[in-house]
Amino acid sequence: MDSENGTVSDAVKVLLHDIPRERGQLLPALWRVVEQYREITPELIGAVSESLNIPYAEVYGVASFYSLFDNPGGKMPVYVCTDVMCMLQGSENLKHAAESAAENGPVTIRESACLGQCDYAPAAWSGARVLRRATPEEIVSVVKEAGQ
Amino acid sequence: MNQVRRLLPDFGTTSSPTSVERLKERGFAEALRKVFAMSGEDIISQITESGIKGRGGAAFPTGLKWSSVYKAPGETKYVVMNADESELGTFKDRVLLEEDPLGALVGVLIAAHAVGAKKAFCYIRGEYRDVENRMAEALDTLRSQGWVGPDRVDVQIRRGAGAYIAGEETALFNSIEGKRPEPRVKPPFPTIKGLWASPTLIQNVETLANVAVLFAHDTEWFKQYGTKETIGTKLVAISGHVKQPGVYEVPFGMSLTDILNAPDLGGGIAGSGRLGAMLLGGAAGTFLTPEEIAKSSLDYASLGAVGANIGSGAVMVFDDTVDLVGVTTRLARFFAEESCGQCVPCRVGTQRVVELIENDGIQSRPQDLRELGLAMRDASICGLGQTAPLALLSLLDRPELRQHA
Numbered sequence: 001m002d003s004e005n006g007t008v009s010d011a012v013k014v015l016l017h018d019i020p021r022e023r024g025q026l027l028p029a030l031w032r033v034v035e036q037y038r039e040i041t042p043e044l045i046g047a048v049s050e051s052l053n054i055p056y057a058e059v060y061g062v063a064s065f066y067s068l069f070d071n072p073g074g075k076m077p078v079y080v081c082t083d084v085m086c087m088l089q090g091s092e093n094l095k096h097a098a099e100s101a102a103e104n105g106p107v108t109i110r111e112s113a114c115l116g117q118c119d120y121a122p123a124a125w126s127g128a129r130v131l132r133r134a135t136p137e138e139i140v141s142v143v144k145e146a147g148q
Numbered sequence: 149m150n151q152v153r154r155l156l157p158d159f160g161t162t163s164s165p166t167s168v169e170r171l172k173e174r175g176f177a178e179a180l181r182k183v184f185a186m187s188g189e190d191i192i193s194q195i196t197e198s199g200i201k202g203r204g205g206a207a208f209p210t211g212l213k214w215s216s217v218y219k220a221p222g223e224t225k226y227v228v229m230n231a232d233e234s235e236l237g238t239f240k241d242r243v244l245l246e247e248d249p250l251g252a253l254v255g256v257l258i259a260a261h262a263v264g265a266k267k268a269f270c271y272i273r274g275e276y277r278d279v280e281n282r283m284a285e286a287l288d289t290l291r292s293q294g295w296v297g298p299d300r301v302d303v304q305i306r307r308g309a310g311a312y313i314a315g316e317e318t319a320l321f322n323s324i325e326g327k328r329p330e331p332r333v334k335p336p337f338p339t340i341k342g343l344w345a346s347p348t349l350i351q352n353v354e355t356l357a358n359v360a361v362l363f364a365h366d367t368e369w370f371k372q373y374g375t376k377e378t379i380g381t382k383l384v385a386i387s388g389h390v391k392q393p394g395v396y397e398v399p400f401g402m403s404l405t406d407i408l409n410a411p412d413l414g415g416g417i418a419g420s421g422r423l424g425a426m427l428l429g430g431a432a433g434t435f436l437t438p439e440e441i442a443k444s445s446l447d448y449a450s451l452g453a454v455g456a457n458i459g460s461g462a463v464m465v466f467d468d469t470v471d472l473v474g475v476t477t478r479l480a481r482f483f484a485e486e487s488c489g490q491c492v493p494c495r496v497g498t499q500r501v502v503e504l505i506e507n508d509g510i511q512s513r514p515q516d517l518r519e520l521g522l523a524m525r526d527a528s529i530c531g532l533g534q535t536a537p538l539a540l541l542s543l544l545d546r547p548e549l550r551q552h553a
Contacts, residue, residue: 023326023327024324024326027324030309031274031307034309066309066311067310068274068309069309084431084464085464088388088466112310113234114235114237116275117242118239118464119243119387119393120393121387127277128277
């Protein structure tokens, strides 16, 4: 992901230029990095560490705690809720349909704990969009769209 | 009509949820003017008089909490709105923030003025991106009206990133501070040492919305609904096998049967049409049998008699075909996944529960499961570990619910 103008470290510095160099800004900073790169690699952790002047181990400890930052490979994640209420409404079918549609493509399917959409189970979430009372057909089209 | 519309706006409301018009229509503009002319003591005594209790699950008296932060020594104080709604089956704060985001935010401003805080944070789970956007719009409206800003109260939104434990109040502070969201040992309590070791008032979204409607009206109005012990209304999130899943506002004291069956509430049992069980209060809640449901109402004493708690207001309904042992296994996996790993009873206990259920079944070693569950309840640092075994223990106590095991 190196650009012509410099290394990842420089790119991250530019990305975080308006974020104050404070420990309390680590979570917003990590969000910005994830929205840009879709994953947090050791290299990116190093860049955030340098940029905010927080030790590498501390940044790693925080970044690795959160499931929404856990996306090795950096594919576009689509989350299928497989918690109790969605499970009762057929989240397994939804997940399988999504997985087949995503195979060998740029999208990855992840299971999610309760998405807080139990009144519209089964639910899925593409980061931007919540799918309510999702059908296998619908999730397949979302996976295809997300991959374009 | 069984449902009430107070925290949720009237059905006829047409103004945009984040507009200045809505702020006026709901009486919030007037409430802010009134409150900012009052002293902290007067605001807090009105809160105490109203009898509001925390709606996030613990039902701690709100007036007492505010008074504790008010009296706590310290130059800098904070107010935090907890919108990290991640409890299984809980989605009331999502609906409340979708339908009336200004209410809870007005509650934040009232709280900040009352306890003397200049800075507030609204912490919302990362999966609620649409709700976060709406909250930001509502905040802009309040800013444009001069209620939010460096000279009044500076309010920042913080987005969580997928950690159930971050909803625990002290873990949430660590998350805002840029640390791992692991719970802290209490005491000291947040009212004395919260965010950056300063006195901090942290409240659930629904509690803050209650504060806003209280000051948009008065104490007499506020006390029109509820029971002697528990004043006001509660948002319940009904999901599963009911005809009309959704969030409904009901007075405390309403029978669980009405909540499930009334035509303007749950609308009756779906699925097989026969009620099998209810899981009340989320993943850390209690399973109730149809007999227990029939004799219980939405109040702490009534539910306490059957060993249950309102919790966050999650009402998960199962028809009589659902394998509740399977449900409990899913819950056990959830807790094992979400345990932060800081303390042994929770880190090891949640894993052992999964192994015991998956390898041997819930029937084979009930005594071991029970002892493990009690050790977790007694020895874990925070609410997650303490309450993780509750649903399982409630199922062990109700053999009639395990016909599928």
